[in-house]
Amino acid sequence: MVSLNKVMLIGRVGTDPELRYTPAGTPVATFRLAVSRYFSGTDGQRQSETDWFTVVVWNKLAEQCNNYLTKRRLVYVEGRLHNRSWESNGQKYYRTDVVASNVTFLDRQDASSDEGKPSDVMEDDGTLDIASFDDGVVGLD
Numbered sequence: 623m624v625s626l627n628k629v630m631l632i633g634r635v636g637t638d639p640e641l642r643y644t645p646a647g648t649p650v651a652t653f654r655l656a657v658s659r660y661f662s663g664t665d666g667q668r669q670s671e672t673d674w675f676t677v678v679v680w681n682k683l684a685e686q687c688n689n690y691l692t693k694r695r696l697v698y699v700e701g702r703l704h705n706r707s708w709e710s711n712g713q714k715y716y717r718t719d720v721v722a723s724n725v726t727f728l729d730r731q732d733a734s735s736d737e738g739k740p741s742d743v744m745e746d747d748g749t750l751d752i753a754s755f756d757d758g759v760v761g762l763d
Contacts (some may be wrong), residue, residue: 627702629720631675632728633657637696639679641688651684653677653691655699655720678704679722687725698726 636654643649657670677699679687691697701722708715 629701629703630700631655631657631720633675633697633699635691635693636674638693638707639684639688641684646702649681649688651679651688652712652719653687654743655697664721675699676717676719676721677701677725678719679752683725690727691725694708695727696729698728700724700726 633655636656637654639651641651653676655675655677656672657675658670660670662666663669695706699720699722701720701724704719704721706717706719
């Protein structure tokens with residue numbers, strides 16, 4: 623039987639990444655990602671709806687996200703969904719996270735930064751490549 627667990631998101635980083643380390647010393651970072659969609663309502667007016675996702679990154683990619691990602695950056699995240707549940711005080715809780723295998727910066731860093739280079743592409747194998755993207759991305763804001 624064939625199965626697939628893959629998610630691809632483009633959105634704005636909602637929180638600066640939070641980097642932690644497991645007891646074994648493995649880096650793990652989390653950040654929130656806002657993904658908006660636009661549509662015409664029944665009255666014909668343009669409306670938007672935003673979904674929020676928790677993104678989890680591991681290893682070298684976690685450290686790179688912590689070093690380069692900041693709130694409001696436009697990013698492409700590729701990975702898989704991970705569901706978990708736990709019980710606390712007799713109540714069952716559920717959570718779905720996006721475990722990222724690839725994070726691509728789609729905008730430039732703040733102009734006040736000395737990092738005026740094109741978007742950074744980070745992959746789970748720890749490589750950091752430079753990719754150039756058109757600054758005029760349409761329909762993503």
